[in-house]
Amino acid sequence: MAAAIELIDLTKMYGARRGLAGLSMTVRVGEVFGFLGPNGAGKTTTIRLLLDLIRPTSGTVRVLGRAARRDAIEVHRRVGYLPGDFAVDGRQRAGECLAFLAALRGGVPADRIRELADRFDLDLRARIKSLSKGNRQKVGLVQAFMHDPELLILDEPTSGLDPLVQQTFLDLVGEAKRAGRTVFMSSHIMSEVEAVADRVAIVRDGRLVALDTVADLRDRSFLRVAIGFAGPAPAAEFAALPGVTDLAVDGSTMSFRLDSSPDSVVKAAARHTVTSLRTETQDLEDLFHTFYTGGGDTAAADR
């Protein structure tokens, strides 16, 4: 079985409102997959469809080789799920809540719960309602990981966690991956997933706008170059150079985007008197912002 998750032309309408519009993508067994997008992009809708908590308007959802709807009981047994709005009875103590959820799963060794609670520095004796948002999120994370599921589906798992706890979470994701598990996690923020994700998908307005490895996304970064000249900026000469686009002139300063080797730009500049030179790399976060706001290259989404 090569696919942990397979979505084919998945559409979800909420009345006249569109939650998802023809989303197709595959998550491979054993990969950590980041699912990113701005507010309202369709991330939670997708995750709820995976768990059969809501039903698609059209399209197919397969999880661990099973139909999300017909085989929902089996899918739920094999999956660890952290909802975006993890909510449990606040009067319970954290330990009681986890023991109850573990019993529903057919039992989890108490040592395993204690080990995870220790790693997250979670007080199992505290009543849930007395816990801060971040500490409640830890309860949600422990219940998702405790039975060592084949597939973890995590909706904004790092929400409310401080950087130290985030690191503990990332360590657990790494361990799950090394044990051959699959992790599907949503987030708003690239930097949260780029350290652990093998591939990331970016959704916007219910559609896939990019799907690639973190490394390949990074390779799409480019330079912004600004050169000041002693005389008039030689715009025509630079516009003709390989990899130069988006050229603008402001007095004797010229700026442009450079997508290829800087060699020809440096050699062309050397024929003039250069008074200033500035370069900035567009990093993954900038690229991500381009996708968020509607620009970017959508060709990768077809992969």
Ligand SMILES: Nc1ncnc2c1ncn2[C@@H]1O[C@H](COP(=O)(O)OP(=O)(O)OP(=O)(O)O)[C@@H](O)[C@H]1O
């Ligand atoms: N129960 C609902 N009824 C009506 N519209 C809904 C419902 N749930 C989601 N939507 C709409 O579907 C679209 C996708 O929402 P969804 O919650 O899946 O986005 P998201 O990517 O998870 O956003 P966020 O990052 O804000 O959690 C939005 O336009 C949202 O308003």
